Amino acid sequence: xxxxxxxxxxxxxxxxxxxxxxxxYSSSVPPYLFWxxxxxxxxxxxxxxxxxAATLVKGINGFEAEFKKSETSFHLTKPSAHMSDAAxxxxxxxxxxxxxxxxxxxxxxxxxx
Amino acid sequence: ETGVTQTPRHLVMGMTNKKSLKCExxxxxxxxxxxxxxxxxxxxLMFVYNFKEQxxxxxxxxxxxxxxxxxxxxxxxxxxxxxxxxxxxxxxxxRDRSSxxxxxxxxxxxxxxxx
Numbered sequence: 001x002x003x004x005x006x007x008x009x010x011x012x013x014x015x016x017x018x019x020x021x022x023x024x025y026s027s028s029v030p031p032y033l034f035w036x037x038x039x040x041x042x043x044x045x046x047x048x049x050x051x052x053a054a055t056l057v058k059g060i061n062g063f064e065a066e067f068k069k070s071e072t073s074f075h076l077t078k079p080s081a082h083m084s085d086a087a088x089x090x091x092x093x094x095x096x097x098x099x100x101x102x103x104x105x106x107x108x109x110x111x112x113x
Numbered sequence: 114e115t116g117v118t119q120t121p122r123h124l125v126m127g128m129t130n131k132k133s134l135k136c137e138x139x140x141x142x143x144x145x146x147x148x149x150x151x152x153x154x155x156x157x158l159m160f161v162y163n164f165k166e167q168x169x170x171x172x173x174x175x176x177x178x179x180x181x182x183x184x185x186x187x188x189x190x191x192x193x194x195x196x197x198x199x200x201x202x203x204x205x206x207x208r209d210r211s212s213x214x215x216x217x218x219x220x221x222x223x224x225x226x227x228x
Contacts, residue, residue, distance in 0.1 A: 009153070034216070043117070043203055043219025044156075090156070099144060099207050099217055100169060103156040 002027045002095045006104035014112045019063075019078040021107045023091030026072065033074040034092040034101065035065055044090060050074060061085070086111045116140040119204050119220035126194065127228055134189040134223045136204030144210050145187040146217065147179060150201040162187065163210055194227045201225070 007022040025031055032051050036044040048059025055067040061084075065076045074091060088108045092101040117138045126132050138145065147159040161169035162181040176198075178190040187204055201222045208215035 004155075036217075041221065043119075043205070043221050044217070045219070046216040049216065099146070099210050099215070100158055100161060101217070105153060105155050 002031065002093050002102050004091045004093050004102060004104040006089075006091050006107050008107055009105065010108045010110070012110040012112060013081045015083055016080050019076070019081045019085065019109065021076040021089050021091075021109065023065075023074045023076065023104060024072050025074060025091070025093045027093055027095050029095050032094040033065075033067060034094075035059065035063070035074075035076050036090045036092060036103075038088045038090065038106075040087070047076070047089070081109075081111045083111050083113065085109060117204055117206055117218050117220035119202075119223050121223060122221065123224045123226075125226045125228060126191070128194060128196075130194075131190070131192040133191065134202055134204075134225075136187040136189075136220055138185055138187075138204075138206040138218070138220075140206060140208075140218060142206035142208050142215070142218070143184050144207045144215075145181060145184070146205040146207075147187065147189055148203040148205060148219075150203055150222070156203070160189075161210075168210075191225075194225075196227050199225055199227045 003026045005024045034049045035047040038044045048057045050067045058064045063078045088106045090106045091104040120135045144163045149157045159173045160179045180188040203222045204220045205217040
């Protein structure tokens with residue numbers, strides 16, 4: 001069975017500080033992994049995806065994530081937080097490569113000026 | 114402009130009402146989805162349509178009835194809902210069913226409140 005766990009429903013960082021949002025997955029086969037972002041009053045938008053190519057994946061807005069099979073993790077990072085990064089971030093997994101994704105419960109990122 | 118438009122943005126309905134949510138995509142995609150987003154819960158995939166044919170129904174109660182008349186339009190018909198059905202309902206589309214090649218494009222959602 002496939003699932004994702006996002007540790008920390010709420011993360012606060014200062015503007016300019018490192019952003020680290022955690023995601024651990026469970027999958028019986030090599031997974032496809034995704035990070036989506038949801039800004040207030042909007043739908044979700046794809047940030048980046050891992051599909052068995054490079055383990056370090058770069059996405060939009062300066063975000064990147066590293067697939068670590070040994071740790072079953074796919075944590076999202078950004079070196080320097082910007083006020084506009086304040087949003088909710090969702091990790092998702094697909095075992096089949098099909099678009100019936102299983103999402104985590106989300107992490108709300110607050111950026112403190 | 115996301116390319117996926119959902120109407121209405123907000124809906125308040127009583128438990129005996131019948132209403133419909135509408136989704137339209139202008140991206141030329143072939144697959145469309147309904148998701149339910151409730152506070153502190155993972156997004157729940159409700160229905161999937163591919164080329165107008167329903168390919169998934171994730172044990173959704175019959176008080177939710179989807180309709181996909183063509184690849185650009187998706188409806189969710191609601192009747193005799195319960196207060197616990199209050200949530201944000203998100204429509205999404207993708208070029209095809211492969212997440213590798215065609216990520217999901219979401220609409221801004223309909224905030225549903227059942228009183």
